[in-house]
Amino acid sequence: MTTSRPGPVPEHPVELRAVTRRYGQGTQSVTALDAVTLTFAAGTMTAVMGPSGSGKSTLLHCAAGIDRPSEGEVLIGGTALGALDENALTVLRRERVGFVFQAFNLVAALTAAQNVELPLRLAGRRAAPGQVGEALRRVGLADRAAHRPGELSGGQQQRVALARALITRPTVLFADEPTGALDTHTSHTVLRMLRGLVDADGDVLGTDAPGGGVLGGDVRGGAVPGGEARADGEGDGEGAGAGDGARTGRRGGQTVVMVTHDPAAAAYADRVVLLADGRGVDELPGGRGAEAIAARMAALEERHRGAHAQSAVAS
Numbered sequence: 001m002t003t004s005r006p007g008p009v010p011e012h013p014v015e016l017r018a019v020t021r022r023y024g025q026g027t028q029s030v031t032a033l034d035a036v037t038l039t040f041a042a043g044t045m046t047a048v049m050g051p052s053g054s055g056k057s058t059l060l061h062c063a064a065g066i067d068r069p070s071e072g073e074v075l076i077g078g079t080a081l082g083a084l085d086e087n088a089l090t091v092l093r094r095e096r097v098g099f100v101f102q103a104f105n106l107v108a109a110l111t112a113a114q115n116v117e118l119p120l121r122l123a124g125r126r127a128a129p130g131q132v133g134e135a136l137r138r139v140g141l142a143d144r145a146a147h148r149p150g151e152l153s154g155g156q157q158q159r160v161a162l163a164r165a166l167i168t169r170p171t172v173l174f175a176d177e178p179t180g181a182l183d184t185h186t187s188h189t190v191l192r193m194l195r196g197l198v199d200a201d202g203d204v205l206g207t208d209a210p211g212g213g214v215l216g217g218d219v220r221g222g223a224v225p226g227g228e229a230r231a232d233g234e235g236d237g238e239g240a241g242a243g244d245g246a247r248t249g250r251r252g253g254q255t256v257v258m259v260t261h262d263p264a265a266a267a268y269a270d271r272v273v274l275l276a277d278g279r280g281v282d283e284l285p286g287g288r289g290a291e292a293i294a295a296r297m298a299a300l301e302e303r304h305r306g307a308h309a310q311s312a313v314a315s
């Protein structure tokens with residue numbers, strides 16, 4: 001079974017409408033998300049931040065159709081997920097959602113090329129000639145196609161995971177702490193790639209645009225102000241922030257939603273959504289820089305601690 005991709009990407013590829021997610025029942029019940037309404041605009045990168053337990057992963061899982069809300073509705077590419085049975089939801093996820101995890105989640109026994117092709121195989125499809133090689137080239141790993149994950153660095157593994165997430169040309173790419181297991185230099189390389197995807201016009205893997213170098217350009221550096229490139233592709237991006245796309249709200253590239261604890265990672269986003277106790281409590285536009293984001297997060301955590309201390313005293 002396949003779902004055909006809708007024609008043009010809608011203005012908001014992902015919408016959450018009053019999404020509540022409760023775990024457990026009765027007195028043990030935890031409200032991980034509390035009537036969250038959010039839209040993610042096409043061709044933008046959103047960072048989701050918040051204190052531990054604030055509902056970030058739950059939000060990502062509900063938005064990606066990995067978890068089902070207790071109440072409310074999630075729409076991907078205009079399709080309401082609540083109306084889909086498990087099979088249809090699996091197909092929609094496979095075809096329209098890309099996911100990158102902190103732990104890379106590559107299959108250890110498969111080569112980089114086989115890992116990248118896996119989503120197509122699972123969908124009963126084969127890659128077009130050159131498609132996998134092109135995807136690897138775009139993440140700067142053309143020469144590593146035959147290597148297994150254990151033979152690659154963490155940053156290289158995450159780049160393979162990125163190529164794998166994008167091989168189906170998803171409507172939206174979700175990333176859960178994509179740089180959480182990487183050192184600072186490598187993190188910025190991966191973040192520049194994510195930013196490059198968003199700032200790209202059109203086909204992010206460039207199979208329709210030979211030599212477009214959407215990701216390859218970022219490996220060589222320069223897409224993000226302050227990000228100095230290194231010849232080995234493990235660029236030094238300290239001090240980097242969101243690129244031109246962040247400020248202009250340029251549309252046409254990949255839509256990315258990323259959970260992160262790291263203000264430096266969030267600085268690549270067009271928008272930072274702050275969660276606390278399962279609710280969206282604050283937002284920052286892009287281009288503010290890591291320090292401003294860190295300050296806002298610190299203030300939020302302070303309020304959060306204060307509110308929890310008060311409720312502990314009251315009970």
Ligand SMILES: Nc1ncnc2c1ncn2[C@@H]1O[C@H](COP(=O)(O)OP(=O)(O)OP(=O)(O)O)[C@@H](O)[C@H]1O
Pocket residue numbers: 023024030031032050051052053054055056057058059
């Ligand atoms: N399967 C589950 N069963 C019960 N409670 C859960 C479950 N998953 C999450 N929770 C609870 O829901 C709340 C939100 O969890 P979630 O993992 O979304 O938070 P988070 O912001 O991603 O946290 P962290 O930053 O620590 O990863 C927490 O109180 C958590 O304990």
